[in-house]
Amino acid sequence: MEQSRSLDEHRQVLAAARESLAQMGDLLHQCGGADLGPLLSEVDALAAEAGGVRCEIVFEASLRGEIREVGKSTREWVYEYAPSQRQGGHAQLAKLVDLTSARAARALGASRSDVFLDPDAPIAIVWGRVVTGEVAPPLALAILTEMDRLTGRLVPEAVPTVTRAMIELGLGCGRATMSELRIRLLAMYGSPDEVEDEQKRLRTSAFLSAPQVRSGELTIYRMGLTPEQASILEAALGPLAKPKPNPETKERDLRSNGQRRAEALSELCSQFAADDADRQGGAAESDATVIVQVPLQTLREHTGAGEVIGSSATGTLIGAETLRKMCCDASIIPAVLGSDGETLDWGRVERLFTRRQRRAIWSRDRTCTYPGCTAPAAWTRVHHVHHWLDGGLTDMDNAALLCQRHHTYVHDKRLWAVVRREPDESGRYVHWDTRPGSYDAYLAKLPENSPWQAA
Template identity: 40%
Template sequence: METLGELSAVAEGAEAAITIEALDRGEPALQAPPQTAREWVSAHHRRYAVAGASRLVRVAEACRESRHRILRDAVVSGRVSIGTAQVALSEMRLLKPHLNPEAVDSVWEGLMTLGECHDARTVRRLREELLARYGAEGSLDDSEERAARGVSLSSGKEIAPGLWEYLLRISRSGRAVLEAAIGPLSAPAPVDGEPDLRPHDQRRAEALIAVIGRAQAAGDRTWSSTKAQVFVTVSLEDLQRRAGSGRLLGGLTTGELATPETVRRWACDATIIPTVLGSRGEVVDLGRAERWFTPAQIKRLWLRDRHCTYPGCDAPASWCDAHHLVHWADGGATDITNAALLCQRHHTAVHTQRFHGWLDRDHHGGEQVVWDRTRGAYDHALARLDSGLDRASGDDTHHRR
């Protein structure tokens, strides 16, 4: 079987080489009547169906381009299959606009090396890893922002008497939070020594309903229990530079990536346990949940802000997160003078667009959060902080840790 597998790979590489040569010589057009490249392959290779011929032609045409030398060598030698090469081409088409130009060859070599030992599905799963390692600054964050625009939940349809089906589309960060919330509740729960015979999917659905029930029971009260815990490992440099990525630990999302801005947003108001790694991978700091805003602080924010502080939004306080005006990762204190209520939607927007907010006081002692919604305003404000300059009205918001 191993010998036949090797022979099959060599034969497929030879088919690609012959197709490349035929295209170079213009063979399809010389036929009577003239043929397309796909028709030519189908006519000369009786085992190729239409779909297979089209796939071979697409790969062969790509291999003819000088910029695809690495791809051509891998395919013609039989090291990488036609199917895997096609997936690699699709992945590069998606990735290339977001990669550092000098990293393109390295990414090609990585895809081809992986393709030698793994199937097309594994190559496809490498996309986010490559984007985090070789992408231009902010490219992984941009991919999360684009994915967030596709988040949806259908209104449900009845598929059997009393049984409804919903379709949920969720982003990478949303999936991490969802799995952290329902994971512990969906574990098998034996009763009086009797095993839990519920199917896996049923346990997950009932866990989701239980989480929703707890949220409804809380009403407008401050939550009395901690939020779902998400473990994220991230290098100190990546956290400070908003580069690279964090890696999730625990549950079904173990090994998956979290964008830098997602980690920073989570660090505002969730029981995130940041495991900060040094340059050699050693644990520099294992954070404590006590660093985050306490229920008492949240109540005071509810009284002060009343609702989401983003201009024009009146989402109630109980729907909001407590956001660090000067981010925790940048040294911001976990204090209500450095905090503002933001609903989930605007909390995400503030982080991704890098908006800047500060606490302003009027002549009567009233306080309100003011937002500069210029993209990148937060970075300019942080630069002023680091240089010792700041708004006179915002001094109290910028205590450093």
């Protein structure tokens, strides 16, 4: 039996083990390839065990007052006698031992298991795994810190379970995940009001910053949501933010994740604004409407920018082309300014497709009309093929459903489409001319008919 050996005999075995290890390097070539792994495990187990005993020895010295007696701190003592720890580790080892001996309640000479008054206290459970070499000092300290934060908030019976769960988690995935686990553990083991209090605290600190408008740059928001709010947002964004490859053209969706999510969010909001405008009986009456002031010259010459007025985004500049795209939406009112700054047109009724018209267009087009796109009608906008700002009419023959992505694309590339009264053999009414600039080519053939040319 091992236990019958005296300490001196054990030290002789240790010396023999060190000697074996020192010679191991020269003998490795004798080891079969498949045995290298198991050999590593053997040496590793020995090293872990040694690490555990190293902690125990420092603990013993601390409890006995040995360290104090020589006028050193635990840290200095470890530094002196455990030179391998000087490269890093001696501070954490010392800190763990100081923490542990402060909470130890044993009389000298007691065995490992009754070092602590309460064997179910986190410190007792953690230390029990330290001395076996399973848990190293950094992880032990991380767990004890987390448990200090948690203990008062848990039902008392759950403390040992949570401590053990923390240890398993730390052994499985490291220290970093420890704090993320806190809220989940609170939900499972917290006192009845704990999670609610935590949620309440989160609710009152949730925020969405006011937009930081910087002309010509991205407008920046900062946002912090409660888990509940975040899950609602993610559920709504998820399907909209997925990459959408084009099955017909095999074109991949090259948008970044961030871009897709931003577009999905704006899609959600414009959908809401459009629905709200419907309920209120028109964009002019809806609170969700964006009003953009735009100089006539901007529209005529495709230069300059419109400016958002009357909302917290006031001052945001919107380029002429984007503005054209937004004019296909019910959720914006372009206020066109004459050269003297007078409002020429508030772009009301005749710009917007009525609900009845939209229903007819939905049932005609069914999906986004861009070749290969199958985005359902509910995700689309009604686009003015001949732009409203260029004098296009708000009627069925000038309308085409486009999903947000293709709506942007069609405006960016300035594409023209032919809208037929009868469907072709594939059932389509709208035929896109996908050559960039086809819209301008079409406009060039028209007599000057822009409503703004004459103004």
